[in-house]
Amino acid sequence: MEKADNPSDLSKGVTKKFFIKTWGCQMNVYDSTRMHDVLESNGYMRTDQIEEADLVLLNTCHIREKAAEKVYSSLGRIRKLKRNRADSNRPLTIGVTGCVAQAEGKEIIRRESAVDLVVGPQNYHCLPDIVERSRKHGPQIDTEYSVEEKFERLPLLASHNQFKRRSITAFLTVQEGCDKFCTFCVVPYTRGPEFSRPRNQILEEASALVDVGVKEITLLGQNVNAWHGKDANGGEIGLGGLLNELAMIKGIRRLRYVTSHPLDMDKSLINAHRDLESLMPYLHLPIQSGSNRILKAMNRKHTVQDYLSIVDQLRIARPDLVLSSDFIVGFPGETDRDFQDTLEIVQQICYSQAFSFKYSRRPGTPGSDMENQVDEGVKSERLERLQSLLKKQQLSFNTDCIGKVIDILLEKSGRDANQLIGKSPWLQSVIVDSKIGSIGDLISVKVTGATLNSLHAELS
Numbered sequence: 001m002e003k004a005d006n007p008s009d010l011s012k013g014v015t016k017k018f019f020i021k022t023w024g025c026q027m028n029v030y031d032s033t034r035m036h037d038v039l040e041s042n043g044y045m046r047t048d049q050i051e052e053a054d055l056v057l058l059n060t061c062h063i064r065e066k067a068a069e070k071v072y073s074s075l076g077r078i079r080k081l082k083r084n085r086a087d088s089n090r091p092l093t094i095g096v097t098g099c100v101a102q103a104e105g106k107e108i109i110r111r112e113s114a115v116d117l118v119v120g121p122q123n124y125h126c127l128p129d130i131v132e133r134s135r136k137h138g139p140q141i142d143t144e145y146s147v148e149e150k151f152e153r154l155p156l157l158a159s160h161n162q163f164k165r166r167s168i169t170a171f172l173t174v175q176e177g178c179d180k181f182c183t184f185c186v187v188p189y190t191r192g193p194e195f196s197r198p199r200n201q202i203l204e205e206a207s208a209l210v211d212v213g214v215k216e217i218t219l220l221g222q223n224v225n226a227w228h229g230k231d232a233n234g235g236e237i238g239l240g241g242l243l244n245e246l247a248m249i250k251g252i253r254r255l256r257y258v259t260s261h262p263l264d265m266d267k268s269l270i271n272a273h274r275d276l277e278s279l280m281p282y283l284h285l286p287i288q289s290g291s292n293r294i295l296k297a298m299n300r301k302h303t304v305q306d307y308l309s310i311v312d313q314l315r316i317a318r319p320d321l322v323l324s325s326d327f328i329v330g331f332p333g334e335t336d337r338d339f340q341d342t343l344e345i346v347q348q349i350c351y352s353q354a355f356s357f358k359y360s361r362r363p364g365t366p367g368s369d370m371e372n373q374v375d376e377g378v379k380s381e382r383l384e385r386l387q388s389l390l391k392k393q394q395l396s397f398n399t400d401c402i403g404k405v406i407d408i409l410l411e412k413s414g415r416d417a418n419q420l421i422g423k424s425p426w427l428q429s430v431i432v433d434s435k436i437g438s439i440g441d442l443i444s445v446k447v448t449g450a451t452l453n454s455l456h457a458e459l460s
Protein backbone atom coordinates (compact mmCIF):
# COMPACT_ATOMS: atom_id res chain seq x y z
CA MET A 1 0.00 0.00 0.00
CA GLU A 2 1.19 3.48 -0.80
CA LYS A 3 2.06 5.77 2.08
CA ALA A 4 0.21 9.09 2.21
CA ASP A 5 2.40 12.14 2.74
CA ASN A 6 -0.54 14.36 3.37
CA PRO A 7 -2.41 13.41 6.54
CA SER A 8 -5.69 14.38 4.96
CA ASP A 9 -5.11 12.31 1.86
CA LEU A 10 -8.51 10.71 2.08
CA SER A 11 -8.56 10.11 -1.67
CA LYS A 12 -6.16 7.24 -1.10
CA GLY A 13 -8.36 5.93 1.69
CA VAL A 14 -5.78 6.78 4.31
CA THR A 15 -6.74 8.77 7.38
CA LYS A 16 -4.06 9.08 9.99
CA LYS A 17 -5.04 8.38 13.54
CA PHE A 18 -3.71 9.95 16.69
CA PHE A 19 -3.79 8.84 20.29
CA ILE A 20 -3.34 11.34 23.08
CA LYS A 21 -2.64 10.72 26.75
CA THR A 22 -3.01 13.61 29.15
CA TRP A 23 -1.44 14.09 32.56
CA GLY A 24 -1.77 16.94 35.02
CA CYS A 25 -4.05 19.89 35.45
CA GLN A 26 -7.25 21.00 33.71
CA MET A 27 -5.25 23.26 31.45
CA ASN A 28 -3.58 20.21 29.97
CA VAL A 29 -7.02 18.66 29.47
CA TYR A 30 -8.11 21.83 27.64
CA ASP A 31 -4.89 21.89 25.59
CA SER A 32 -5.44 18.27 24.57
CA THR A 33 -8.88 19.21 23.28
CA ARG A 34 -7.37 22.06 21.27
CA MET A 35 -4.70 19.71 19.88
CA HIS A 36 -7.51 17.38 18.92
CA ASP A 37 -9.16 20.31 17.11
CA VAL A 38 -6.06 21.31 15.17
CA LEU A 39 -5.25 17.72 14.20
CA GLU A 40 -8.82 17.00 13.16
CA SER A 41 -8.80 20.14 11.01
CA ASN A 42 -5.77 18.63 9.31
CA GLY A 43 -7.42 15.34 8.52
CA TYR A 44 -6.47 13.24 11.52
CA MET A 45 -8.90 11.11 13.48
CA ARG A 46 -8.66 10.35 17.17
CA THR A 47 -8.39 6.80 18.42
CA ASP A 48 -8.55 5.45 21.96
CA GLN A 49 -6.52 2.39 20.91
CA ILE A 50 -2.84 3.20 21.00
CA GLU A 51 -2.12 0.18 18.73
CA GLU A 52 -4.14 1.81 15.92
CA ALA A 53 -2.36 5.16 16.10
CA ASP A 54 0.03 6.71 13.58
CA LEU A 55 0.79 9.50 16.01
CA VAL A 56 1.03 9.12 19.79
CA LEU A 57 1.13 12.29 21.87
CA LEU A 58 1.94 12.42 25.55
CA ASN A 59 0.70 15.69 27.01
CA THR A 60 2.79 15.92 30.12
CA CYS A 61 2.95 17.58 33.52
CA HIS A 62 6.11 18.66 35.34
CA ILE A 63 4.72 19.91 38.61
CA ARG A 64 6.11 17.09 40.75
CA GLU A 65 8.88 14.55 40.25
CA LYS A 66 6.71 11.50 39.73
CA ALA A 67 4.82 13.21 36.90
CA ALA A 68 7.92 13.35 34.68
CA GLU A 69 9.06 9.85 35.64
CA LYS A 70 5.70 8.44 34.56
CA VAL A 71 6.24 9.99 31.14
CA TYR A 72 9.60 8.29 30.71
CA SER A 73 8.23 4.91 31.73
CA SER A 74 5.33 5.31 29.28
CA LEU A 75 7.81 6.22 26.56
CA GLY A 76 9.70 2.99 27.23
CA ARG A 77 6.53 0.99 26.49
CA ILE A 78 5.63 3.02 23.39
CA ARG A 79 9.17 2.58 22.03
CA LYS A 80 8.46 -1.16 21.73
CA LEU A 81 5.31 -0.44 19.76
CA LYS A 82 7.32 1.78 17.44
CA ARG A 83 9.97 -0.89 16.99
CA ASN A 84 7.32 -3.46 16.02
CA ARG A 85 6.01 -1.04 13.43
CA ALA A 86 9.40 -0.13 11.98
CA ASP A 87 9.18 -2.47 9.02
CA SER A 88 5.52 -1.91 8.30
CA ASN A 89 4.10 0.75 6.01
CA ARG A 90 2.63 2.52 9.04
CA PRO A 91 5.50 4.04 10.98
CA LEU A 92 4.65 5.44 14.39
CA THR A 93 5.41 9.05 15.29
CA ILE A 94 5.88 9.79 18.98
CA GLY A 95 5.46 13.30 20.40
CA VAL A 96 5.92 14.74 23.87
CA THR A 97 4.00 17.94 24.59
CA GLY A 98 3.17 19.93 27.72
CA CYS A 99 5.35 21.10 30.58
CA VAL A 100 7.90 18.25 30.54
CA ALA A 101 8.47 19.04 26.86
CA GLN A 102 9.00 22.71 27.68
CA ALA A 103 11.28 22.05 30.64
CA GLU A 104 13.42 19.27 29.23
CA GLY A 105 13.48 20.08 25.50
CA LYS A 106 16.10 18.09 23.65
CA GLU A 107 17.05 16.19 26.81
CA ILE A 108 13.92 14.09 26.14
CA ILE A 109 15.22 12.97 22.76
CA ARG A 110 18.67 12.33 24.23
CA ARG A 111 17.15 10.14 26.93
CA GLU A 112 14.56 8.47 24.70
CA SER A 113 15.61 8.36 21.06
CA ALA A 114 12.26 6.98 19.90
CA VAL A 115 10.71 10.44 20.40
CA ASP A 116 10.14 12.32 17.12
CA LEU A 117 8.87 15.63 18.40
CA VAL A 118 8.95 17.76 21.53
CA VAL A 119 6.45 20.62 21.53
CA GLY A 120 5.97 23.14 24.35
CA PRO A 121 2.52 24.32 25.51
CA GLN A 122 2.71 27.54 23.49
CA ASN A 123 3.21 25.87 20.13
CA TYR A 124 0.27 23.58 19.57
CA HIS A 125 -0.98 25.60 16.61
CA CYS A 126 2.12 24.35 14.73
CA LEU A 127 1.56 20.70 15.61
CA PRO A 128 0.49 19.32 12.20
CA ASP A 129 3.47 21.07 10.52
CA ILE A 130 5.88 19.79 13.14
CA VAL A 131 4.61 16.23 12.70
CA GLU A 132 5.16 16.46 8.93
CA ARG A 133 8.62 17.98 9.38
CA SER A 134 9.62 15.20 11.78
CA ARG A 135 8.54 12.59 9.25
CA LYS A 136 10.64 14.18 6.54
CA HIS A 137 13.62 15.54 8.45
CA GLY A 138 13.88 13.65 11.75
CA PRO A 139 13.34 14.80 15.35
CA GLN A 140 11.89 18.29 15.89
CA ILE A 141 11.86 20.49 18.96
CA ASP A 142 9.65 23.55 19.32
CA THR A 143 9.61 25.20 22.71
CA GLU A 144 9.43 28.90 21.79
CA TYR A 145 7.09 31.03 23.91
CA SER A 146 4.35 32.21 21.57
CA VAL A 147 1.18 32.08 23.60
CA GLU A 148 -0.52 34.92 21.73
CA GLU A 149 -0.07 33.12 18.44
CA LYS A 150 -1.22 29.86 19.97
CA PHE A 151 -4.67 31.26 20.63
CA GLU A 152 -4.87 33.33 17.47
CA ARG A 153 -3.90 30.48 15.22
CA LEU A 154 -5.56 27.48 16.80
CA PRO A 155 -8.67 26.92 14.73
CA LEU A 156 -11.74 27.91 16.69
CA LEU A 157 -13.38 24.58 16.55
CA ALA A 158 -15.02 25.18 13.24
CA SER A 159 -17.10 22.08 12.95
CA HIS A 160 -19.97 20.87 15.03
CA ASN A 161 -18.20 17.58 15.51
CA GLN A 162 -15.22 19.21 17.11
CA PHE A 163 -17.45 21.03 19.53
CA LYS A 164 -19.60 18.09 20.46
CA ARG A 165 -16.96 16.46 22.58
CA ARG A 166 -17.13 19.36 25.07
CA SER A 167 -20.41 17.84 26.32
CA ILE A 168 -22.30 19.61 29.10
CA THR A 169 -19.34 21.14 30.85
CA ALA A 170 -16.31 22.68 29.19
CA PHE A 171 -13.02 24.29 30.09
CA LEU A 172 -12.04 27.59 28.54
CA THR A 173 -8.50 28.88 29.03
CA VAL A 174 -8.54 32.65 29.56
CA GLN A 175 -5.08 33.12 31.00
CA GLU A 176 -1.77 31.31 30.85
CA GLY A 177 1.55 31.60 32.60
CA CYS A 178 2.71 33.02 35.88
CA ASP A 179 4.83 35.94 37.12
CA LYS A 180 4.63 35.02 40.80
CA PHE A 181 7.65 32.73 41.08
CA CYS A 182 6.73 30.77 44.18
CA THR A 183 10.05 29.19 45.12
CA PHE A 184 8.75 25.61 44.84
CA CYS A 185 7.09 25.89 41.45
CA VAL A 186 8.16 25.19 37.86
CA VAL A 187 5.15 26.82 36.21
CA PRO A 188 6.76 30.25 35.57
CA TYR A 189 9.53 28.42 33.73
CA THR A 190 7.34 25.99 31.76
CA ARG A 191 4.32 28.15 30.95
CA GLY A 192 6.16 31.46 30.72
CA PRO A 193 4.98 34.93 31.77
CA GLU A 194 1.36 35.84 32.47
CA PHE A 195 -0.76 36.30 29.39
CA SER A 196 -4.47 37.18 29.22
CA ARG A 197 -6.48 36.20 26.17
CA PRO A 198 -8.45 39.11 24.71
CA ARG A 199 -12.03 39.44 25.93
CA ASN A 200 -13.58 39.12 22.47
CA GLN A 201 -11.83 35.85 21.79
CA ILE A 202 -13.11 34.49 25.11
CA LEU A 203 -16.70 35.66 24.62
CA GLU A 204 -16.71 34.20 21.11
CA GLU A 205 -15.47 30.83 22.32
CA ALA A 206 -17.97 30.82 25.21
CA SER A 207 -20.90 31.57 22.87
CA ALA A 208 -19.79 28.86 20.48
CA LEU A 209 -19.67 26.38 23.37
CA VAL A 210 -23.16 27.33 24.49
CA ASP A 211 -24.44 26.94 20.92
CA VAL A 212 -23.56 23.25 20.98
CA GLY A 213 -25.14 22.59 24.34
CA VAL A 214 -22.48 23.39 26.93
CA LYS A 215 -24.18 24.56 30.14
CA GLU A 216 -21.25 25.03 32.45
CA ILE A 217 -17.95 26.75 31.66
CA THR A 218 -14.89 26.64 33.87
CA LEU A 219 -12.44 29.42 33.08
CA LEU A 220 -8.86 28.25 33.34
CA GLY A 221 -5.58 29.93 34.07
CA GLN A 222 -2.46 29.22 36.11
CA ASN A 223 -3.37 32.53 37.75
CA VAL A 224 -6.87 32.83 36.41
CA ASN A 225 -7.73 35.80 38.59
CA ALA A 226 -4.74 37.72 37.23
CA TRP A 227 -6.74 37.90 33.98
CA HIS A 228 -7.20 41.47 32.77
CA GLY A 229 -8.38 43.03 29.57
CA LYS A 230 -10.55 45.70 28.04
CA ASP A 231 -14.32 45.85 27.94
CA ALA A 232 -16.35 46.87 24.87
CA ASN A 233 -15.67 50.57 25.63
CA GLY A 234 -11.95 50.12 26.06
CA GLY A 235 -12.10 50.31 29.87
CA GLU A 236 -9.80 48.10 31.97
CA ILE A 237 -11.51 45.06 33.50
CA GLY A 238 -10.41 42.12 35.60
CA LEU A 239 -11.82 38.63 35.97
CA GLY A 240 -14.85 40.00 37.89
CA GLY A 241 -15.76 42.14 34.87
CA LEU A 242 -15.24 39.25 32.49
CA LEU A 243 -17.47 36.99 34.60
CA ASN A 244 -20.19 39.67 34.53
CA GLU A 245 -20.08 39.64 30.73
CA LEU A 246 -20.04 35.85 30.49
CA ALA A 247 -23.00 35.61 32.87
CA MET A 248 -25.03 37.58 30.35
CA ILE A 249 -24.61 34.96 27.62
CA LYS A 250 -27.94 33.22 27.42
CA GLY A 251 -27.59 29.50 28.00
CA ILE A 252 -24.66 29.60 30.43
CA ARG A 253 -26.15 28.12 33.56
CA ARG A 254 -22.98 27.80 35.59
CA LEU A 255 -19.60 29.51 35.73
CA ARG A 256 -16.49 28.50 37.64
CA TYR A 257 -12.83 29.53 37.53
CA VAL A 258 -9.59 27.93 38.62
CA THR A 259 -6.81 28.42 39.90
CA SER A 260 -6.71 31.66 41.84
CA HIS A 261 -3.93 33.36 43.74
CA PRO A 262 -4.93 35.23 46.93
CA LEU A 263 -3.02 38.34 45.77
CA ASP A 264 -5.29 38.76 42.74
CA MET A 265 -8.60 38.37 44.59
CA ASP A 266 -9.83 41.93 44.01
CA LYS A 267 -13.05 43.66 45.05
CA SER A 268 -14.73 43.29 41.67
CA LEU A 269 -14.15 39.53 41.72
CA ILE A 270 -15.46 39.24 45.27
CA ASN A 271 -18.51 41.29 44.24
CA ALA A 272 -19.07 38.98 41.28
CA HIS A 273 -19.64 36.22 43.85
CA ARG A 274 -22.28 38.44 45.47
CA ASP A 275 -23.98 39.49 42.23
CA LEU A 276 -23.90 36.54 39.84
CA GLU A 277 -26.21 33.69 40.49
CA SER A 278 -24.52 31.57 37.83
CA LEU A 279 -21.11 31.93 39.49
CA MET A 280 -20.92 28.79 41.62
CA PRO A 281 -20.31 29.17 45.36
CA TYR A 282 -17.10 27.16 45.30
CA LEU A 283 -13.60 28.56 45.17
CA HIS A 284 -10.26 26.82 44.86
CA LEU A 285 -7.93 29.23 46.63
CA PRO A 286 -4.56 27.67 47.45
CA ILE A 287 -2.82 28.83 50.62
CA GLN A 288 0.00 26.19 50.55
CA SER A 289 0.98 26.64 54.22
CA GLY A 290 -0.46 28.04 57.43
CA SER A 291 2.89 29.47 58.59
CA ASN A 292 3.87 33.02 57.67
CA ARG A 293 7.53 32.06 57.92
CA ILE A 294 7.07 29.32 55.32
CA LEU A 295 4.82 31.47 53.11
CA LYS A 296 7.65 34.01 53.03
CA ALA A 297 10.22 31.35 52.13
CA MET A 298 7.81 30.16 49.43
CA ASN A 299 7.63 33.74 48.09
CA ARG A 300 3.85 33.57 48.20
CA LYS A 301 3.62 37.36 48.77
CA HIS A 302 0.66 36.99 51.16
CA THR A 303 0.31 36.19 54.83
CA VAL A 304 -2.12 33.90 56.62
CA GLN A 305 -3.95 37.04 57.80
CA ASP A 306 -4.32 38.33 54.20
CA TYR A 307 -5.83 34.99 53.24
CA LEU A 308 -8.23 34.97 56.18
CA SER A 309 -9.40 38.48 55.34
CA ILE A 310 -10.17 37.45 51.75
CA VAL A 311 -12.08 34.43 52.99
CA ASP A 312 -14.12 36.68 55.33
CA GLN A 313 -14.99 39.05 52.48
CA LEU A 314 -15.96 36.15 50.23
CA ARG A 315 -18.19 34.61 52.87
CA ILE A 316 -19.93 37.95 53.42
CA ALA A 317 -20.41 38.32 49.66
CA ARG A 318 -21.72 34.79 49.23
CA PRO A 319 -22.59 33.06 52.50
CA ASP A 320 -22.94 29.59 50.96
CA LEU A 321 -19.47 29.73 49.37
CA VAL A 322 -17.15 26.83 50.23
CA LEU A 323 -13.41 26.65 49.82
CA SER A 324 -10.85 24.28 48.51
CA SER A 325 -7.07 24.64 48.64
CA ASP A 326 -3.65 23.24 47.83
CA PHE A 327 -1.12 22.48 50.55
CA ILE A 328 2.55 21.57 50.44
CA VAL A 329 4.06 19.83 53.45
CA GLY A 330 7.77 19.59 54.12
CA PHE A 331 8.87 22.71 52.27
CA PRO A 332 12.56 23.36 53.15
CA GLY A 333 12.84 24.61 56.72
CA GLU A 334 9.31 23.58 57.75
CA THR A 335 9.38 22.79 61.48
CA ASP A 336 6.83 20.89 63.55
CA ARG A 337 5.54 24.29 64.72
CA ASP A 338 5.08 25.49 61.10
CA PHE A 339 3.24 22.29 60.26
CA GLN A 340 1.05 22.69 63.34
CA ASP A 341 0.13 26.16 62.02
CA THR A 342 -1.01 24.53 58.77
CA LEU A 343 -3.25 22.13 60.70
CA GLU A 344 -4.64 25.08 62.63
CA ILE A 345 -5.51 27.10 59.53
CA VAL A 346 -7.30 24.06 58.11
CA GLN A 347 -9.30 23.78 61.37
CA GLN A 348 -10.12 27.47 61.22
CA ILE A 349 -11.20 27.66 57.57
CA CYS A 350 -12.83 24.27 57.23
CA TYR A 351 -12.45 23.14 53.62
CA SER A 352 -15.03 21.24 51.61
CA GLN A 353 -12.12 19.45 49.96
CA ALA A 354 -8.43 20.08 49.29
CA PHE A 355 -5.29 18.76 47.60
CA SER A 356 -2.09 18.19 49.54
CA PHE A 357 1.36 17.19 48.44
CA LYS A 358 4.79 16.42 49.81
CA TYR A 359 7.28 19.06 48.72
CA SER A 360 9.12 17.83 45.65
CA ARG A 361 12.46 19.39 44.63
CA ARG A 362 12.16 20.82 41.13
CA PRO A 363 15.50 21.48 39.42
CA GLY A 364 15.94 25.14 38.53
CA THR A 365 13.60 26.46 41.23
CA PRO A 366 15.02 28.31 44.27
CA GLY A 367 13.48 25.78 46.68
CA SER A 368 15.52 22.92 45.29
CA ASP A 369 18.77 24.69 46.25
CA MET A 370 17.69 25.47 49.80
CA GLU A 371 19.85 23.68 52.32
CA ASN A 372 17.31 22.84 54.99
CA GLN A 373 15.43 20.12 53.07
CA VAL A 374 13.00 18.08 55.15
CA ASP A 375 13.45 14.35 55.61
CA GLU A 376 11.14 12.21 53.38
CA GLY A 377 9.85 10.25 56.39
CA VAL A 378 8.84 13.46 58.16
CA LYS A 379 7.09 14.68 54.99
CA SER A 380 5.14 11.43 54.71
CA GLU A 381 4.06 11.53 58.31
CA ARG A 382 2.91 15.17 58.03
CA LEU A 383 1.06 14.49 54.79
CA GLU A 384 -0.82 11.63 56.40
CA ARG A 385 -1.89 13.79 59.34
CA LEU A 386 -2.98 16.66 57.09
CA GLN A 387 -4.87 14.39 54.72
CA SER A 388 -6.69 12.68 57.53
CA LEU A 389 -7.92 16.07 58.82
CA LEU A 390 -8.91 17.20 55.31
CA LYS A 391 -10.78 13.95 54.71
CA LYS A 392 -12.66 14.39 57.96
CA GLN A 393 -13.73 17.87 56.89
CA GLN A 394 -14.74 16.67 53.43
CA LEU A 395 -16.84 13.85 54.83
CA SER A 396 -18.51 16.12 57.33
CA PHE A 397 -19.27 18.71 54.62
CA ASN A 398 -20.87 15.96 52.52
CA THR A 399 -22.78 14.47 55.44
CA ASP A 400 -24.16 17.90 56.39
CA CYS A 401 -25.83 18.00 52.96
CA ILE A 402 -28.13 15.08 53.83
CA GLY A 403 -31.74 16.26 53.90
CA LYS A 404 -31.00 19.44 51.94
CA VAL A 405 -32.55 20.30 48.60
CA ILE A 406 -29.88 21.27 46.08
CA ASP A 407 -29.59 21.98 42.36
CA ILE A 408 -27.57 19.57 40.30
CA LEU A 409 -26.46 19.68 36.68
CA LEU A 410 -26.71 16.20 35.18
CA GLU A 411 -23.45 15.49 33.34
CA LYS A 412 -23.11 11.79 32.54
CA SER A 413 -24.28 8.22 33.05
CA GLY A 414 -23.35 6.46 36.26
CA ARG A 415 -21.62 3.14 36.72
CA ASP A 416 -24.98 1.36 36.74
CA ALA A 417 -27.21 1.72 33.70
CA ASN A 418 -30.02 3.25 35.72
CA GLN A 419 -27.88 5.98 37.26
CA LEU A 420 -26.94 9.50 36.27
CA ILE A 421 -24.26 11.64 37.80
CA GLY A 422 -24.59 15.36 38.32
CA LYS A 423 -22.61 18.04 40.10
CA SER A 424 -23.75 20.13 43.02
CA PRO A 425 -22.95 23.85 43.12
CA TRP A 426 -20.06 22.87 45.44
CA LEU A 427 -18.58 20.45 42.92
CA GLN A 428 -19.71 17.29 44.70
CA SER A 429 -20.66 14.34 42.50
CA VAL A 430 -24.31 13.48 43.02
CA ILE A 431 -25.72 10.11 41.99
CA VAL A 432 -29.41 9.92 41.06
CA ASP A 433 -31.82 7.49 39.45
CA SER A 434 -31.82 7.99 35.68
CA LYS A 435 -35.63 8.18 35.59
CA ILE A 436 -35.56 11.64 37.12
CA GLY A 437 -33.89 13.54 34.31
CA SER A 438 -31.61 13.63 31.28
CA ILE A 439 -28.00 14.67 30.78
CA GLY A 440 -27.89 18.47 30.55
CA ASP A 441 -30.84 19.05 32.90
CA LEU A 442 -30.43 21.31 35.90
CA ILE A 443 -32.73 19.81 38.51
CA SER A 444 -33.62 20.17 42.14
CA VAL A 445 -32.96 17.08 44.26
CA LYS A 446 -33.03 16.06 47.89
CA VAL A 447 -29.80 14.58 49.27
CA THR A 448 -30.38 11.20 50.88
CA GLY A 449 -26.88 9.88 51.48
CA ALA A 450 -23.22 10.90 51.58
CA THR A 451 -19.80 9.30 51.33
CA LEU A 452 -16.35 10.86 51.14
CA ASN A 453 -16.52 11.32 47.36
CA SER A 454 -20.18 11.54 46.44
CA LEU A 455 -23.77 12.22 47.43
CA HIS A 456 -26.91 10.24 46.67
CA ALA A 457 -30.12 12.11 45.96
CA GLU A 458 -33.73 11.72 44.81
CA LEU A 459 -36.24 14.02 43.20
CA SER A 460 -37.25 16.63 45.74
Ligand code: 5AD
Binding pocket: 063, 064, 184, 185, 186, 286, 288, 326, 327, 328, 357, 358, 359, 360, 361, 362
Ligand atom coordinates in the same frame (compact mmCIF):
# COMPACT_ATOMS: atom_id res chain seq x y z
N1 5AD B 1 6.17 20.16 45.28
C1 5AD B 1 4.96 19.82 45.76
N2 5AD B 1 3.83 20.40 45.36
C2 5AD B 1 3.91 21.35 44.42
N3 5AD B 1 2.97 22.10 43.83
C3 5AD B 1 3.56 22.91 42.94
N4 5AD B 1 4.89 22.70 42.94
C4 5AD B 1 5.14 21.74 43.86
C5 5AD B 1 6.31 21.11 44.33
N5 5AD B 1 7.51 21.44 43.88
C6 5AD B 1 1.55 22.02 44.18
C7 5AD B 1 1.08 23.37 44.74
C8 5AD B 1 0.24 23.92 43.63
C9 5AD B 1 -0.31 22.64 43.01
C10 5AD B 1 -0.82 22.79 41.62
O1 5AD B 1 0.79 21.76 43.03
O2 5AD B 1 0.30 23.11 45.90
O3 5AD B 1 -0.78 24.79 44.07
Ligand code: SF4
Binding pocket: 178, 179, 180, 181, 182, 185, 186, 187, 188, 222, 223, 261
Ligand atom coordinates in the same frame (compact mmCIF):
# COMPACT_ATOMS: atom_id res chain seq x y z
FE1 SF4 C 1 3.25 28.15 40.65
FE2 SF4 C 1 2.98 30.06 42.51
FE3 SF4 C 1 2.61 30.63 39.91
FE4 SF4 C 1 0.81 29.11 41.21
S1 SF4 C 1 1.32 31.26 41.68
S2 SF4 C 1 1.68 28.72 39.18
S3 SF4 C 1 2.12 27.97 42.61
S4 SF4 C 1 4.53 30.01 40.86
